[in-house]
Amino acid sequence: MPTPLSDFGEFALIDHLHKDYKTKNASTLLGIGDDAAVLKSLPSNEVELVTTDLLLEGIHFDLTYTPLKHLGYKAIAVNLSDIYAMNGTPQQVTVSLGISSKFSVEQIEELYQGIYLACDRYHVDLVGGDTSASLNGLMISITCLGHTPHDKVVYRSGAKVNDLICVSGNLGAAYMGLMLLEREKKVFLETNSPYFEPSFKGKEYIIERQLKPEPRADIIQSLANAGMQPTSMMDISDGLSSELLHIAKSSQVGIAVYEDRLPIDHETLAMAEELNLNPLTVALNGGEDYELLLTLPLEDFDRIPQIQDLHIIGKVTTKEEGNLIITSSDSAIELVAQGWNAASALKAQQ
Numbered sequence: 001m002p003t004p005l006s007d008f009g010e011f012a013l014i015d016h017l018h019k020d021y022k023t024k025n026a027s028t029l030l031g032i033g034d035d036a037a038v039l040k041s042l043p044s045n046e047v048e049l050v051t052t053d054l055l056l057e058g059i060h061f062d063l064t065y066t067p068l069k070h071l072g073y074k075a076i077a078v079n080l081s082d083i084y085a086m087n088g089t090p091q092q093v094t095v096s097l098g099i100s101s102k103f104s105v106e107q108i109e110e111l112y113q114g115i116y117l118a119c120d121r122y123h124v125d126l127v128g129g130d131t132s133a134s135l136n137g138l139m140i141s142i143t144c145l146g147h148t149p150h151d152k153v154v155y156r157s158g159a160k161v162n163d164l165i166c167v168s169g170n171l172g173a174a175y176m177g178l179m180l181l182e183r184e185k186k187v188f189l190e191t192n193s194p195y196f197e198p199s200f201k202g203k204e205y206i207i208e209r210q211l212k213p214e215p216r217a218d219i220i221q222s223l224a225n226a227g228m229q230p231t232s233m234m235d236i237s238d239g240l241s242s243e244l245l246h247i248a249k250s251s252q253v254g255i256a257v258y259e260d261r262l263p264i265d266h267e268t269l270a271m272a273e274e275l276n277l278n279p280l281t282v283a284l285n286g287g288e289d290y291e292l293l294l295t296l297p298l299e300d301f302d303r304i305p306q307i308q309d310l311h312i313i314g315k316v317t318t319k320e321e322g323n324l325i326i327t328s329s330d331s332a333i334e335l336v337a338q339g340w341n342a343a344s345a346l347k348a349q350q
């Protein structure tokens, strides 16, 4: 029998969830267990990075097809991704939850299993948070703290004309995963059968990309090892074109990216074809890939292949040249911000 949350008071629940948890980072002097966490001050050459994210059930995630463990993992992963995108090292997170009475203690434990898994994998300490009853659904608010030497911070605003534009991994997969999950949910609701089996065969990768994204700590590490520092950087949460336009605007430059350079996985291509979507649109506008978009000086051209899974997709031009995608047939199309967001993507499917 699931344990109702009302069997625990707030403090008992926090104790229950965190009783075996031990912090790992030297900068965490005290995590959970007092009125506030106690963190070591940074050396004078370092800066603190802070990012926060709010996730609401029905807006940012759908529990029909999102296992709670995956949700916990993803909630942490997307915050870490923002710290890496500043060229920083994440250190601590706080997690606050609003929980309605439809959830059991076991379900909240499942959510925390994912949270702890991501914290362990990326060497981050959970140092606090809050839990409260909510009237309906689940609300997750996460704040992540990180640091980096101040001369290593990478802003959106540093791209220079002639820099190379690079992305890690591949594009559009998480969006195709979401479309597939939404499609199967619709079929499930229509068939209304407890024996319904969704058809995910051969599409495991795009589903994983949607449900369990990994922040690209490895790319940040490889760049540091190679002694290469991006001139500008962002993580791709709202879609490549939207992020490219942010960099162009902040850096006061233009953008030229090449269609035939965009890395797209074969499962993404197959799903786009199945859904009658143009793969270029999917790669440009699909959100939630949590890959890194960055610019590097032209001098680094020969060294870029040393960074595994980093691809050159275009170059930085002057502001006057505008923001363009050069298609495979060599025509130039203006990049437009079709800023992807979870709310409109979920709505479009209803």
Ligand SMILES: [Mg+2]
Pocket (backbone or CB within 6 Å): 081, 082, 085, 234, 235, 236, 237
């Ligand atoms: Mg970001």
